Every structure is written in structure tokens, then in C-alpha cells.
Amino acid sequence: MNKPILLIVFSLLFSAVSFAQDVEKEQLPEETRIEVKNYIWKSERPTSSQADHSTFEILQQDFATGPDVTEACITCHTKRDEEVMATSHWNWERTEMLDGKGEVPVGKKNILNNFCIGVAASEATCTRCHIGYGWKDKSFDFTEGKNIDCLVCHDNSGTYKKGKGMAGHADPSVNLSYVAQNVGQPKRENCGVCHFWGGGGNNVKHGDLEMALLEGTKKLDVHMGIDGEDMSCVDCHKTENHQMAGKLYALSSENKDRATCEQCHTAEPHADKMINSHNTRIACQTCHIPIYAKANSTKMIWDWSTAGRLDEEGKAMHESDADGNHNYLSIKGTFVYDDHVKPEYYWFNGLANHQLITDKIDTIPVQMNSLDGSYADKGARQKTDTPSKIWPVKVHRGKQIYDTEYKTLIQPKLWSPEKGDSAYWVDFNWNESAKAGMDYLGLPYSGNYDFVETEMYWPLNHMVAPKEQSLSCKDCHTRNNGRLASLNDFYLPGRDKSNILDGIGIALVILASLGVLIHGIIRILATKRSKA
Amino acid sequence: MKKVYIYTLFNRFWHWTQALLIFILIVTGFEVHSTYNLIGYEAAVNLHNISAWAFLVLIVFAIFWHLTTGEWRQYIQTTKLVKEQVGYYLTGIFKGAPHPTSKLVYNKFNPLQRIIYLGLKILVIPVQVISGFLYLYFNYPLGGVELDSLQWVAYIHTIGAFSLMAFIIAHMYLTTTGHKPTSAIKAMVTGWEEMDDEEIHERMVNDIEEALLKTKKQFKGGNEKSQDLDEALLTAQSNIGSKINMKDNRFRDAIASSGVGYFCISKEGIFRDVNTAWINLYKYDTKEEILGNHYKLSRTEEDFFELEKSVNRVLNGETLNHGEVKRICKDGTSGYHTLTISPVIVDHEITGFEGFIIDTTDRRLAEKELLKKKIRIDEELNSKK
Numbered sequence: 001m002n003k004p005i006l007l008i009v010f011s012l013l014f015s016a017v018s019f020a021q022d023v024e025k026e027q028l029p030e031e032t033r034i035e036v037k038n039y040i041w042k043s044e045r046p047t048s049s050q051a052d053h054s055t056f057e058i059l060q061q062d063f064a065t066g067p068d069v070t071e072a073c074i075t076c077h078t079k080r081d082e083e084v085m086a087t088s089h090w091n092w093e094r095t096e097m098l099d100g101k102g103e104v105p106v107g108k109k110n111i112l113n114n115f116c117i118g119v120a121a122s123e124a125t126c127t128r129c130h131i132g133y134g135w136k137d138k139s140f141d142f143t144e145g146k147n148i149d150c151l152v153c154h155d156n157s158g159t160y161k162k163g164k165g166m167a168g169h170a171d172p173s174v175n176l177s178y179v180a181q182n183v184g185q186p187k188r189e190n191c192g193v194c195h196f197w198g199g200g201g202n203n204v205k206h207g208d209l210e211m212a213l214l215e216g217t218k219k220l221d222v223h224m225g226i227d228g229e230d231m232s233c234v235d236c237h238k239t240e241n242h243q244m245a246g247k248l249y250a251l252s253s254e255n256k257d258r259a260t261c262e263q264c265h266t267a268e269p270h271a272d273k274m275i276n277s278h279n280t281r282i283a284c285q286t287c288h289i290p291i292y293a294k295a296n297s298t299k300m301i302w303d304w305s306t307a308g309r310l311d312e313e314g315k316a317m318h319e320s321d322a323d324g325n326h327n328y329l330s331i332k333g334t335f336v337y338d339d340h341v342k343p344e345y346y347w348f349n350g351l352a353n354h355q356l357i358t359d360k361i362d363t364i365p366v367q368m369n370s371l372d373g374s375y376a377d378k379g380a381r382q383k384t385d386t387p388s389k390i391w392p393v394k395v396h397r398g399k400q401i402y403d404t405e406y407k408t409l410i411q412p413k414l415w416s417p418e419k420g421d422s423a424y425w426v427d428f429n430w431n432e433s434a435k436a437g438m439d440y441l442g443l444p445y446s447g448n449y450d451f452v453e454t455e456m457y458w459p460l461n462h463m464v465a466p467k468e469q470s471l472s473c474k475d476c477h478t479r480n481n482g483r484l485a486s487l488n489d490f491y492l493p494g495r496d497k498s499n500i501l502d503g504i505g506i507a508l509v510i511l512a513s514l515g516v517l518i519h520g521i522i523r524i525l526a527t528k529r530s531k532a
Numbered sequence: 533m534k535k536v537y538i539y540t541l542f543n544r545f546w547h548w549t550q551a552l553l554i555f556i557l558i559v560t561g562f563e564v565h566s567t568y569n570l571i572g573y574e575a576a577v578n579l580h581n582i583s584a585w586a587f588l589v590l591i592v593f594a595i596f597w598h599l600t601t602g603e604w605r606q607y608i609q610t611t612k613l614v615k616e617q618v619g620y621y622l623t624g625i626f627k628g629a630p631h632p633t634s635k636l637v638y639n640k641f642n643p644l645q646r647i648i649y650l651g652l653k654i655l656v657i658p659v660q661v662i663s664g665f666l667y668l669y670f671n672y673p674l675g676g677v678e679l680d681s682l683q684w685v686a687y688i689h690t691i692g693a694f695s696l697m698a699f700i701i702a703h704m705y706l707t708t709t710g711h712k713p714t715s716a717i718k719a720m721v722t723g724w725e726e727m728d729d730e731e732i733h734e735r736m737v738n739d740i741e742e743a744l745l746k747t748k749k750q751f752k753g754g755n756e757k758s759q760d761l762d763e764a765l766l767t768a769q770s771n772i773g774s775k776i777n778m779k780d781n782r783f784r785d786a787i788a789s790s791g792v793g794y795f796c797i798s799k800e801g802i803f804r805d806v807n808t809a810w811i812n813l814y815k816y817d818t819k820e821e822i823l824g825n826h827y828k829l830s831r832t833e834e835d836f837f838e839l840e841k842s843v844n845r846v847l848n849g850e851t852l853n854h855g856e857v858k859r860i861c862k863d864g865t866s867g868y869h870t871l872t873i874s875p876v877i878v879d880h881e882i883t884g885f886e887g888f889i890i891d892t893t894d895r896r897l898a899e900k901e902l903l904k905k906k907i908r909i910d911e912e913l914n915s916k917k
Contacts, residue, residue: 274577280672379678473573479566491683493667494566494573498687505694512698516705519621523709526626 036264042229054181063176066133066169067146072180074145081145083242088252089131091142092119096253099353099372111251111354112409114368114398114454115199115302116332118357121440122415122423127168129194136167138440150183153190157182161193165417188214188224191233200332204299205250207341207394208462212295220294222464238263249459250369255350255384259461261285281378283389286345287471288464292394297325297337303399305451307333308428316428331414331425333399343392343460345484347373349384352457357443361407365397365453375490390487394458401434405446409454411437537849537875539723543603546594547720553590554696556583561693584664591661601850606641607650614643625709648699656695663689723849793869796876796886799847801826804884813869813891815861830860846873846885859889867891 033041053059058076063069074081088094093107104110112118119126127135132147134140141147149168151160160179163171170176196202196210203210218225223236237246237259246259261284268276269284278287292298309330311317316330325337351372355361373388382388401410413436416423422436430449438445476484477494484492539547556579562568563576570576598604620631621644631642641649663685670679679685710716711726719725793810797803803822806814814830816822828836835858842852851874859867873887 272578274581277672375681379673473577474569477564477566477573491681491686493564493682493686496683496686497565497690501687501691502694505691505697508694508698509701512701516701520705520708522626526628530628 034269037266039264050184053183059177059180061177063180066149066151066176069176069180070146070148070150073150080242081148084148085142085145087242090148092130094252098253099351104356106252106354108251112357112368112411113250114396114400114456115205116414117400118411120411121413121437124167125165125415128162128164128166130168133169134167151179152193153186154183155179155190156184156187158189186234187232199299203293203296206458207298208289208292208460210296216295218466221462222466249352249371250456253352253354258350281387281389283391285460286390286392289343289392289460290465290469290471291340291342292460292463293339293341294463297323297339298341298394299335299396300338301336301397302333304333304401305399307331310428344395345390345487346371346393346457347375347377347388348391348459349373349377349382349388351384355409357409357411359408361402361452365455366409368454368456371457371459390484392460394460396456396458398454399451400454401430401449402452403446404448404450406444410434410445410449411441413437413440537723538719538725540850541723542597544720544723546590546597549590553583553587557587558693558697565690581668584668588661607646607653609646609650610643617642617644652699656692659688660692663692793889795889796884797827798884799882801828803827810889813867813889814859815863832858832860842873843885846875847882849875849882
């Protein structure tokens with residue numbers, strides 16, 4: 001009568017085992033295409049049906065200035081100028097809610113960083129990366145549509161560039177009508193010209209965005225690799241009415257309009273349920289971006305306090321490290337670069353905060369931007385629509401000027417085309433430059449400055465590695481020196497244990513073994529004696 | 533020397549599957565705990581989880597088995613002989629003293645085992661299963677429910693694992709303390725354990741004891757009968773543990789006074805032997821009236837069908853402690869008794885079944901005095917051999 005039961009038990013046990021084998025079979029062979037949504041594979045995409053702009057009469061003229069080209073664009077692309085003027089790419093400003101500070105205007109126009117600090121008072125050079133023409137100071141008209149630079153994003157000729165120190169105007173060498181006749185969807189080159197070069201050099205700021213991505217392989221970035229899907233930025237940063245999805249938490253704060261992995265890959269892209277469930281608390285990026293700055297170095301430390309050392313002739317100088325990266329510039333101070341960097345890991349729920357220029361310094365290092373989140377930010381307590389997730393972050397550490405009396409950060413005036421204009425990069429006088437910068441913003445400056453340590457957090461999203469190079473279990477689930485060694489607000493299997501309980505447990509096992517051993521020996525001896 | 537069937541097929545299957553699964557769970561579990569690297573973390577996690585599910589399925593079947601076969605009684609706690617058992621492991625075993633208790637069908641476990649195994653069943657295993665499934669499924673939210681922190685679940689699960697390891701070490705060692713060092717393991721593999729004649733006797737006494745206990749439970753209040761049973765029980769109990777001597781008058785009288793009937797039936801269902809108490813209970817006059825007949829004659833039709841099922845189980849090696857049954861006496865009247873049935877084994881083969889019946893009808897009270905004088909249980913036991 002036991003046999004039916006046994007059969008059922010056996011079959012259940014075997015089905016459990018064969019289920020395990022099925023899971024293995026489901027793992028995709030090397031070259032099998034993964035499943036995605038909201039994406040058309042390169043091989044299945046229709047060839048571009050973009051209009052040939054060289055055939056348009058209105059573009060067959062010698063354009064004297066960029067705004068002339070823009071006026072021509074708007075004749076057909078009516079109202080697009082209004083769309084563009086509603087974007088952050090144009091305004092460098094938006095109002096967002098900051099925890100404990102209320103609604104605050106943030107954006108590149110207002111927020112300080114620990115690279116070149118801020119754009120105020122130095123616009124004419126910084127706005128080389130603005131999608132407009134002529135933002136040289138506060139007088140710039142943000143409502144004038146012909147100030148929009150269509151070409152910097154839509155140039156497909158590869159010949160367009162903006163001039164240095166020209167407040168965003170095209171370089172005089174550019175053939176504007178040739179560029180105007182060769183426009184199209186933005187390519188990586190278009191976005192990269194600013195987003196790769198932020199902070200004054202290739203890959204200085206982000207660490208995961210740089211010019212190597214233009215011609216990189218899948219090894220560098222599985223999405224953009226030219227031997228793979230060769231994706232452009234806008235394939236992920238979906239754009240409608242010139243509003244692009246995606247947030248840069250160096251500048252913005254709210255959990256909205258984000259470009260995510262899940263929009264194509266879904267929240268459950270793996271065959272293994274256990275790995276999928278990790279996505280509840282771990283961002284895709286954490287495992288899939290094991291290192292960044294995989295081609296060129298990125299800046300890890302910027303110490304402004306050493307700036308101003310001039311050569312024997314009183315001129316600005318530069319020194320480079322073994323890799324050819326600057327490690328000292330008179331105008332900027334001392335740097336440390338690094339490549340193939342392991343990210344640092346932080347909880348993040350999509351909300352960031354910022355050290356505003358008006359905020360008192362209350363922590364050292366000053367947190368230029370802080371990523372909100374913790375293990376406990378989940379369930380009923382979670383602040384956003386998802387629990388905090390562990391993110392890979394580039395942390396850029398700096399030392400920059402602040403007001404020792406008012407305990408605020410300082411916006412120095414850095415750039416000027418000429419001497420005697422209080423610009424630090426020309427005159428090397430911190431006091432003058434601080435005064436000029438703060439005056440420009442209408443903010444007080446006590447006249448006393450020093451340098452304070454700062455930290456800035458850059459969540460990583462790019463340079464996604466091929467799956468074979470993703471982190472594996474043991475990178476985190478390991479006793480010592482794991483990737484998550486510093487995230488200590490939760491119990492991580494394989495990393496954490498209770499020393500006391502483990503000690504008691506081991507003692508228990510040792511005592512049992514010893515007891516058995518001693519008992520056994522006595523038994524054997526006793527048997528021998530009784531036989532003897 | 534005889535062999536007695538102690539562990540049924542399912543019993544053995546359950547034991548060894550559980551052993552294998554616990555082994556896998558411990559090996560993979562400590563890999564997940566980063567104690568060592570053996571098969572790889574991911575493989576360890578997956579194997580651990582699959583084993584956990586298999587274990588859960590096995591537990592469900594084992595619970596069913598315990599309930600339906602009455603095996604759960606093996607875990608009833610007892611204070612009797614705990615001291616003797618501890619004393620045996622601490623000193624007696626070295627002197628070659630006999631086990632204070634022996635492995636019996638009704639009493640597979642000695643008092644210490646009862647404590648430890650019950651602890652294992654209600655503490656360690658449920659704690660491991662519950663904490664394990666919390667660990668597995670409620671670390672991340674499931675159906676909107678999630679653990680606030682994995683920490684305490686993980687701590688409990690880890691200390692549970694260490695406890696199981698300690699248990700297994702002691703358990704494996706103690707299997708060597710049987711008749712021969714390997715006899716316990718052999719029994720768990722084949723189901724048959726060697727026992728000597730004395731142990732067989734003891735087993736019978738135990739059968740009787742079990743039956744008495746069961747009968748006693750059916751009487752409510754302290755009537756005269758219950759007191760008699762208590763006496764019988766006390767005597768029987770005092771005999772277990774020491775060398776049982778079936779010729780012990782006190783025991784014999786106790787059994788006799790409790791009115792226990794004995795029967796032996798061939799596997800074809802033909803009465804081979806009954807004792808006087810049995811004859812009296814069924815209101816026959818002589819043994820000869822019964823011997824050679826099919827046991828059907830003393831049952832109603834539906835009762836016979838029920839009983840036949842039990843008999844088939846016994847003929848497959850099980851020993852049953854049947855509930856109260858109705859009997860049809862020679863004169864057509866009926867009575868009630870509890871019934872124990874166990875297989876008769878000759879040279880590894882089940883040739884029939886035998887057992888004891890204990891009257892539970894009130895009429896028995898009146899006849900008690902008479903029965904007391906007539907029963908000679910030792911003769912019956914001897915003639916059975």
C-alpha cells in the first residue's frame with residue numbers, strides 16, 4: 001500500500017530535478033537574440049526614409065550665421081522652435097522639488113558641481129555646449145527661437161562645431177550651408193560633442209560616456225558597439241517633441257522622465273527567477289556595468305586648492321601623468337585620473353538633493369548632490385514608486401572654494417577673453433574671482449575664502465558590458481572585500497554572519513564530534529578489555 | 533535469533549531521502565554562507581532551493597504517513613527509563629550491559645530518542661523549513677509581503693543548520709551502538725532487525741502494554757476495571773527494561789487478570805491457536821471448535837471487510853494496533869474488544885498473524901474473576917513458538 005505514495009514522491013522529486021535542468025536549457029546560447037520590447041532590431045529596421053535636405057531650395061544658400069540657418073529650418077519645421085525652448089537642453093534650468101528645500105530652480109544654470117564649479121559669470125565659454133547661439137551673459141533671450149542651434153544636434157555631416165569662447169556660435173570655419181543640407185536624426189557624435197566632453201576633456205565627468213564609444217565594440221558597450229546593434233543615444237533616450245527621456249542626477253532631483261533598461265528589457269529579462277528578483281533591489285547597471293572608463297581615463301579627484309602655481313616666466317603651465325592625462329594645470333589645480341574603475345555602490349530611489357549655492361555647509365566633505373535611498377526605503381516606507389535599488393556610482397571627489405565666514409560654496413568667475421576682468425583662469429586671483437562671481441549672482445561674499453572637500457555622485461548607465469563580463473554572485477556574496485562591502489545597512493547572504501551565532505554553532509559541532517570520538521574510543525577500549 | 537520487520541518501505545525511503553536532502557542542504561547551505569567554495573555560488577543556491585522544495589514535499593508525505601499509520605505515537609514523550617537510558621550511554625555501554633530498552637515495533641525509539649527526534653521534528657525541521665522559505669521568498673516582496681530584514685531569519689536558519697549537523701554526528705555514531713555496530717544501519721536499509729528470543733518476548737509484552745493503554749483510554753473515570761488495568765500496566769512496565777521473564781508470576785497474573793485473549797491465525801485466515809481467555813470472550817467451550825475455521829466466522833460482513841484490509845497490511849510486515857472492533861460470539865450475541873495484530877515470522881517469511889484482544893464490553897466485568905483463574909498466558913506464549 002506504500003507503493004503509490006512512493007511513486008508520487010519519486011515523481012515529484014524527479015520533476016523537481018528535471019525542472020532544474022529545464023532552467024539550464026532555457027539559458028540562451030551565445031548568439032541567440034534576447035527578447036526585448038519597444039525596439040526594432042537593426043537588421044529588421046527599414047532603411048532611413050529621411051528627407052534629402054540638399055534638395056531643398058531654402059537650404060541652397062550661403063548662410064552667414066547660425067541663426068540664419070535656424071530661420072530657414074523653422075520655415076518648414078514650424079513650431080519646433082517652441083518645443084525646443086521648452087526643454088532643459090535650452091533652458092539649463094527647471095524647477096524641481098528638493099527634500100527639505102521645497103521647489104527650487106535647478107539645472108545647469110543654477111547648480112554647482114565639483115569640476116568647473118558653475119557656468120555663472122563664465123557663460124561665454126561654457127555655453128559652447130548650449131544648444132543656442134549667443135548666451136554670453138544674463139542678457140540672453142531665452143524666448144528668441146532663432147537663437148536655437150539646430151545644427152549641433154542634427155548635423156549629420158560631421159563638420160559642424162562651435163567656436164571656443166564664442167557663447168555657442170558656430171566656429172567661423174564651418175560651411176553652414178553644407179551642414180544645413182546634411183541634417184538628420186542625432187547620432188552619437190552629436191550628443192557626444194557635449195556629453196563626452198563635460199568637465200573640459202574627454203570622459204572627464206561621466207566616466208561612462210566618452211569618444212571611444214563612437215567607434216567602440218560590444219566589449220566597450222553592448223548597445224553602442226559598432227560590431228553589434230550600433231545604437232544611437234536616442235534609441236534609448238526616447239524623444240518626443242524634443243523632450244528627451246533621461247535624467248542626470250548631477251543636476252536634477254525628481255524621479256521622473258527617466259530612461260531605463262526596463263523600457264526594452266522588461267523587469268524580468270533573465271531566465272533565472274532568482275536573478276530577476278534581484279532587480280527589485282538592484283539596478284540592472286550594478287551587475288552589468290562592472291567597470292567604467294574602459295577606454296580612456298576619467299577624472300576621479302580635482303583639487304582646486306593647488307591652482308595658481310605658475311612657471312618661471314609667470315605663465316600657466318601643465319603637467320601630465322604617465323598615461324598622458326593632466327595631473328596639474330595652473331588654472332585648475334591637481335587632478336587624479338583613473339581607468340577601468342570599479343564603481344562605488346549606493347542605495348538610490350531616483351531622488352537626489354543638491355548643495356545649493358545659498359545652502360550653509362553642514363557636512364564635510366560637502367555633498368554636492370546626494371542620492372537618496374537606503375535598504376529600509378521599501379514597502380510601506382518607500383518614498384518613490386519602487387524601493388531603493390543598489391546603483392553603481394562614479395564618485396568624483398574635489399576640493400573647491402568656499403566662503404569661510406558665510407559657510408557657503410562660492411561661484412568664482414573663471415573665464416574672460418582678457419586680463420584684468422577678475423577671471424581666475426586669466427588673473428589667478430581667487431579673491432577677485434570669488435567677488436566677481438558672487439556679485440554676478442547677486443550673492444554675498446565675505447572676502448574670506450578657503451577650500452573645502454566635496455563629493456559628487458554620478459550614477460552609471462553606459463558602458464554596459466557583454467553578459468559574460470557581468471558581475472557574478474561571488475562579487476557581492478562573499479565574506480570579505482566584496483563589491484558591496486561598504487553597504488552595511490542590510491543582511492547580505494554570503495557576506496554577513498553573526499560571529500556569536502556562528503561561534504556557538506561551530507562549538508556545537510565540535511562538541512558533538514569530540515563527544516562521539518571520546519565515547520567511541522572508550523567503547524573500543526572497554527570491548528577489548530572485556531575480551532581480554 | 534529471529535529477525536523482526538521494524539521499518540516499513542516508506543519508513544526507510546523517508547529516512548534515506550531525508551538524509552540525502554539534509555546532506556545536500558547542509559553542503560550547499562554552507563556554501564551560500566561563504567564557508568567554502570565547492571560547486572559555485574549560483575549552483576549552490578539553485579541546488580539548495582530545489583532540495584528545499586523536495587524536502588517540503590517529503591515532509592508532507594511523511595506527515596500523512598505518521599498520521600495514517602499511527603507512527604506519530606513513537607514520539608509520545610515518556611519519563612520512564614530516561615535515567616536508565618542516559619546511564620546506559622554514560623556507563624553501561626562500556627561494561628557490555630544490555631540496552632535498557634530495545635527496538636520494538638511499537639517502541640522503536642528509546643526515551644532519549646523520543647525526546648531528540650521530537651525536538652528534531654517540531655523544532656529544528658519546522659524552524660529550518662519556515663525560516664528557509666521566508667529567506668527564499670520574502671526577502672524580496674511576494675504578494676506585497678516582505679521581511680523587514682533578512683538578518684534574523686538568516687541567523688535562525690544558520691544556527692538551525694549547525695544544530696542539525698551536531699544531531700547528525702551524534703545520530704550516526706549512535707547507530708553503531710546496536711546489537712552489532714552495523715545492525716541498526718542494516719535494519720534501516722532492509723527493514724529487518726535481528727532480535728533474540730528475549731527481545732521477541734519483550735516485544736509481545738510491549739504489544740500487550742500498548743493494547744492495555746489503549747483500552748484504558750477508553751474507560752472514563754476510575755472504575756474497578758480501570759484499576760485492574762493499572763495494575764497490569766504497572767507490572768508490565770516494571771518488566772520492560774529488566775530481563776523479561778515470561779514465567780514471572782506477577783507478570784503472568786497481571787496479564788491474566790487483565791483478561792487478554794490471544795490468537796494465532798495462518799496467512800490463509802485459518803485459526804491455528806487461541807487461548808482460554810479468547811475462548812471465553814467468544815463464548816466457545818473448547819479450542820477445537822475454533823481451530824481450523826476461518827476468522828470470518830466471528831465477524832459481521834462489513835467488519836470482516838475492514839479487518840481484511842488490516843490483515844493484508846500485517847501480512848506485508850506491519851504491526852497494527854486496531855481500534856475497538858465488534859465480535860460475534862458463538863451464541864450469536866456480540867461484544868467489543870480492542871485488537872493488536874502483528875505478523876508471525878518464520879525464517880524471514882510471514883506465515884500468519886497473531887495478536888491480543890482486550891474486552892471492552894461491560895459484561896467482561898462480571899466474568900473477570902473467572903478469567904483470572906483460567907488464563908495461563910505463559911503456556912500460550914510457549915506453544916506459539
